[in-house]
Every structure is written in C-alpha cells, then in structure tokens.
Amino acid sequence: MKQITLNLNKVAGFVSQAQIDAYAPKVQQAQQMLEQGTGLGNDFLGWLHLPSGITQELLAELKEVANTLRENCEVVIVAGIGGSYLGARSVIEALSNSFSASLKDKKDPMIVFAGHNISEDYLFELTSFLKDKRFGVINISKSGTTTETALAFRLLKKQCEDQRGKEMAKKCIVAVTDAKKGAARTTADQEGYKSFVIPDNVGGRFSVLTPVGLLPIAVAGFDIDSFVQGAVEMEKACGADVPFEKNIASQYAAVRNALADEKKTTEILVNFNPKLHYVAEWWKQLYGESEGKENKGIFPAAVDFTTDLHSMGQWIQEGVRNIFETVISVAEVNHKLEVPFDEANLDGLNFLAGKRVDEVNKMAELGTQLAHVDGGVPNIRIVLPKVDEASIGQLFYFFERACGISGYVLGVNPFNQPGVEAYKKNMFALLNKPGYEEDSKAIQSRL
Ligand code: PA5
Secondary structure, rough: OOOOEEEHHHHOOOHHHHHHHOOHHHHHHHHHHHOOOOOOOOHHOOOOOOOHOOOOHHHHHHHHHHHHHHHHHOHHHHHOHHHHOOOHHHHHHHHOOOOOOOOOOEEEOOEEEOOOOOOOOHHHHHHHHHHHEEEEEEEEEEEOOOOOHHHHHHHHHHHHHHHHHHHHHHHHEEEEOOOOOOOHHHHHHHHHOOOEEEEEEOOOHHHHHHHHHHHHHHHHOHHHHHHHHHHHHHHHOOOOOHHHHOOOHHHHHHHHHHHHHHOEEEEEEOOOHHEEEEEHHHHHHHHHHHHOOOOOOOOOEEEEEEEHHHOHHHHHHHHOOEEEEEEEEEEEOOOOEEEOOOOOOOOHHHHHOOOOOHHHHHHHHHHHHHHHOOOOOOEEEEEEEEEEEHHHHHHHHHHHHHHHOOOHHHHOOOOOOHHHHHHEEEEEEEHOOOOOHHHHHHOOOOO
16 A cells, blocks of 8 residues: 655755754654553543454444445435544545536435534525435434534434335434433434444544444445555554654654744645545644644644635735645546647647646646745645545544644643533523523623
8 A cells, every 4th residue: 555655845944854853752752642541631542543443343334334325325414513524524525526416327325414504594405405315314423412413413314204204214314423322322222223333532533433434434435444444554654663753643743843833823734636625624623623722723724726826825825924834745646637739729728738637736736835935835745645545544544643642742632622612502501501591691691
C-alpha cells in the first residue's frame, strides 16, 4: 500500500528546522501520554488502537447489515451530527461519482444525510422526497439524545413505518449508539432494531472507524476492509515507537505548534479536488473541538481550490498574515481526460491540447503554493496517493493521532468539548424543556 507523505519544505522560510525539532521532547511526551493513558481525557483513548482491534467478525456483521439495507432500500438516510455524521459523509462524498444521484444504472442506494440541522425546509423537502421511495434509516448518536438527530429520526421513523409497515421498518432501521444509555438505545431495544455499539471510550469526532462511519460507508458500496487497512498502516507508522523525524503525525503536530508560536494562528486545509470538501469538514471538527478551549487553539478553516482561489484567494494572498495552509495533494487521479485540440482555437487553449486535465490542476496547485509562500503563507503538504478507501483510512488515522499529540502539546484536553453545551442549555431554556425551569426564567429576563 502506498503511504501518505508529509512535506515541510515550504515552511522553511517561516519556522526553522531547529524550531520544529525543539518540539521533539514535548511531542514524544505527548505520544507517551497517549500510549500510557496518563494525559487528560484518558478515558477517551479507545481510538488509539482501534484500527488494529477491528475484528473480522465485526466487519462481516457490518457487511451483512449493509447488504440488508442495500437489498431493501433505494435511499438510506444517515441521521447524525458532528462526529456521528462527518466521517461517513466525508468518505462517501470522496468516493462517490459526483453525479451518482442522476446515474441511470444505479446499483447502490442513494445515501442522504439528516439530523445535522434543524431546518424545517430541509426536513420538509427530505420527507417529501421520500414519499414514493423505499427508504431505510441509520440512526447514529452516541448520547442518543442529541436534539437535531432525535428530531429528524422521529419524523423519519414515523414516515418509514407509515409507508413501509412496521415489519419492513424494523428491517430497514438500524441504530448505532451507546450500549446501554440514551433514547436511541431504548428505542432500538424496544422496537427490535438491529443495533451497533459505539464504544464508551471513543469520542464522536474520533469514531469514524467504528460502526458510526463503517456502516454507512459499507451501505454506500465502499470497501471497508481497505479503509480499515489504511488506518492500520498509519497506526503503525505514527506510533510512539516511531522516531520523531520519521513519524509524520509527530512532525505535523510539531510544525503546527511551531507555526502558532510565530502567530500563525489560523490553519487552512486546502484541497484541489472538490470530492475532498467533506474531508475538510471532518478535519475542522476534529481540530476545532479538540484544541479550541481555554482561550487556546489554532483556528481550523478550509477551502476548495481552484474554486475558492476566485473568492478567498485574494485574502489568502494578501490579507492578515496570521495563516498557514495545509494542502492535501492527490498524487494520482482515478480517471483520465485529455484536453482536446481545436482547429479554430477561439478560446486560445491549444497550448493545453493533449495534456491531462490533472496536469493543469497540478500546475495550478504548484503555482498557488509558490504564490502563497511568496505572499507570506507557510505551506505544509500532505500527499495522498489516491482518493480511495485505503488512502482515506490512512489520512484519518494520521490526523487523529496528530490531533491527540498536538492537543497535549498545547496543554488542553483534546477529548472533551465542554463549550458545545452552552448553546444547548440556552436552546432548551428557550423551548421550556422540562428540567430547565430556572434557566428559562433567567434567559427570558435577558430578552
Ligand atoms: O465529537 C463529538 O463528540 C460531537 O461532535 C458529537 O459527535 C456530536 O455532538 C453528536 O453527538 P451524539 O453522537 O451524542 O449525537
């Protein structure tokens, strides 16, 4: 399997090798804290050796349940939010044909996401779309009580039962949730749904390699064995026993902290392939929720190039110089398309005739990197061998490991998200949720 690589050449003018290497002791200490479970949030380290612990039995069970959904549903709704949503979406969007929704000879069910917003229009349009469809639902929530997901699931469960009958609904609704706690668990047990467990010690944003990610990915028709294998490779390559200078997770954690020391406090994840848009969304959650606390943390942002070169490109080239870019560069594309020769050459593009479209894209990438470095933006480059299951599995584990290290180096607990509760408390108070009477009174006096 070709491995992802990390290239730090284009940070050289901004931080020295000595500044990066100075992080080696802290990074090694963070690696040990992860490995020995001695750091903050150590009850959420189940992700660390998750890939190598995934059993053939679990993979077989996931594939069997995925096949039941594939056979009985033309549309499968994946209901979830945050860590119970972004991993699956990013893999499915990366691997799917960009026009799969309109392909005529579709063999795979259409995957639709819900439970990640509270938009009445979205839910109205979704439920209308499903009216004449044979659909199923994967209800994903670790707590089993998240409002966005629970609300969407309430609507979808009823519609599925009304349209398809109780027995078929039972076959086509699957829960991925806690082993014992939460409303999603209670509902699954009482209704007799097939269910998968999210391990206690794996937090939402680190859960893509549990059934949270694996089941929807399998339902969409992708190879979960290769995806897991990719992650297993990275688990070895990024382990605490791999020396600092050869360990790409350690290097990435070190360089981003060194850049932050130089007031580069916003990291922009860049892709040159729109299929990776949701990989960046997943990454933003991973780093944002893990590091953004106690008034600390690099702000994670993302752009899709070359599209956003025509919008955000100006800011990146010449705006406030507090940013650095991490570019995910894809070494080999999956398809071949050459620019045709045109006799009239009215568009003046014959200088590209015979070239692969990807060659043009690669030159845009190189030209952008050099321009941005010239403009004062350090560039980190991650080379992904291909957009396929194995490479994405590698990328996810690499980012997770580096995030754990980087969070410990920063001095925060990378595995909690206390700040997420503030909006929920206010929303429940405003909606007069039972148990929030005092908060309701207090918030009303502020309006
Ligand atoms: O990373 C996290 O823990 C969060 O983003 C959760 O995944 C998100 O809030 C959804 O929670 P739950 O799975 O409990 O519905």
